[in-house]
């Protein structure tokens with residue numbers, strides 16, 4: 001699966017979007033990377049965070065942080081955040097695994113990326129890497145990166161093959177990803193992930209996957225994915241059978257006739273978000289049911305109480321009267 005999909009990557013952009021704002025910016029610096037490996041990374045792309053010196057406190061903190069993060073066996077939902085050190089030597093890190101990746105596989109992936117990233121970005125205070133088709137994402141920085149929606153650096157990739165019946169195809173892709181976006185945004189603080197399929201032209205199944213880092217709010221997740229879906233017709237993968245937009249805070253991918261994800265590894269204990277493409281309507285109808293119940297129950301109880309009081313009053317005010325007729 002991984003091998004197959006890696007061949008689908010055609011070209012890759014490392015696109016710097018303004019770091020501190022949550023909005024996509026046109027003020028971008030584009031780095032072109034070849035997908036020589038089945039991974040993608042960006043070091044301190046804008047040289048804003050700077051370098052640390054070898055064997056400095058920062059270096060030690062980074063090593064400690066990454067080894068703690070990649071050996072954590074308590075987290076089973078694929079999202080890791082941690083920090084280490086004090087003041088200017090403090091390092092922050094985030095690890096995210098795709099929603100279908102089991103905890104042990106997730107740890108292995110993060111551990112591999114750790115070695116890779118520190119080697120590819122030597123002495124850089126900030127770096128981010130995605131490995132094996134976004135199986136995992138690892139990033140670290142000298143600034144706090146938790147609870148922050150960041151859309152850059154991003155990369156886009158697509159399948160070179162064109163789809164058929166393009167109008168219908170593009171519509172289907174848009175509907176599928178839009179539904180998945182809604183579903184993922186409803187996820188909890190552990191998992192914001194949705195996968196699904198829809199039947200496209202020629203009865204070919206189109207598969208979609210979206211995921212946000214679960215520290216985002218629902219609306220941030222929605223916003224991040226909206227920005228990604230918007231890139232499809234612009235510069236990601238218009239008319240293509242497959243494509244992806246990958247950002248620090250969210251990623252999105254679709255492929256035709258090609259399943260590229262497994263069963264969701266972690267099922268959140270809170271209100272289950274199902275994994276079908278019809279979830280928006282399901283969630284809406286679930287909500288409607290809950291609202292209906294929430295309204296109906298008190299109303300019924302209220303009327304029951306009123307009725308009981310009514311009968312009690314009748315009996316008290318006109319004792320016997322109503323029942324006298326019944327007794328001979």
Ligand SMILES: *[C@@H]1O[C@H](CO)[C@@H](O)[C@H](O)[C@H]1NC(C)=O
Pocket residue numbers: 032033034
């Ligand atoms: C990407 O790789 C191809 C050959 O595989 C090469 O021709 C091209 O120059 C490379 N592009 C960059 C930006 O490194």
Ligand SMILES: *[C@@H]1O[C@H](CO)[C@@H](O)[C@H](O)[C@H]1NC(C)=O
Pocket residue numbers: 047050051122123
């Ligand atoms: C940081 O190190 C890289 C190489 O490791 C170098 O290219 C870059 O100029 C350095 N940046 C600063 C601000 O010293």
Ligand SMILES: *[C@@H]1O[C@H](CO)[C@@H](O)[C@H](O)[C@H]1NC(C)=O
Pocket residue numbers: 054055
């Ligand atoms: C850092 O420490 C390693 C071994 O702990 C040593 O090999 C290396 O030379 C040191 N680097 C610097 C710049 O001191």
Ligand SMILES: *[C@@H]1O[C@H](CO)[C@@H](O)[C@H](O)[C@H]1NC(C)=O
Pocket residue numbers: 071108111112115
């Ligand atoms: C993590 O990777 C390193 C090599 O970079 C390896 O020595 C170590 O055993 C790995 N740890 C785990 C828990 O897999």
Ligand SMILES: *[C@@H]1O[C@H](CO)[C@@H](O)[C@H](O)[C@H]1NC(C)=O
Pocket residue numbers: 037039112115116119120
């Ligand atoms: C990065 O990881 C890939 C596979 O995960 C490996 O083939 C490659 O050698 C690694 N590169 C570096 C520089 O560590």
Ligand SMILES: *[C@@H]1O[C@H](CO)[C@@H](O)[C@H](O)[C@H]1NC(C)=O
Pocket residue numbers: 160161162239
């Ligand atoms: C896909 O369509 C584009 C134009 O829309 C064309 O340039 C490209 O060659 C096509 N790719 C294939 C594999 O047919």
Ligand SMILES: *[C@@H]1O[C@H](CO)[C@@H](O)[C@H](O)[C@H]1NC(C)=O
Pocket residue numbers: 079080081082189214215
């Ligand atoms: C981040 O880590 C801190 C401490 O390790 C933890 O208390 C917090 O719940 C984590 N936040 C998320 C969103 O995972």
Ligand SMILES: *[C@@H]1O[C@H](CO)[C@@H](O)[C@H](O)[C@H]1NC(C)=O
Pocket residue numbers: 196197198205259275276277278
């Ligand atoms: C497509 O999605 C439906 C739910 O909408 C699911 O039941 C079915 O198994 C999926 N098909 C494949 C091939 O994944």
Ligand SMILES: *[C@@H]1O[C@H](CO)[C@@H](O)[C@H](O)[C@H]1NC(C)=O
Pocket residue numbers: 278281
């Ligand atoms: C999805 O919902 C639409 C309307 O809400 C319905 O017509 C369709 O049959 C549903 N598809 C599946 C697979 O449940």
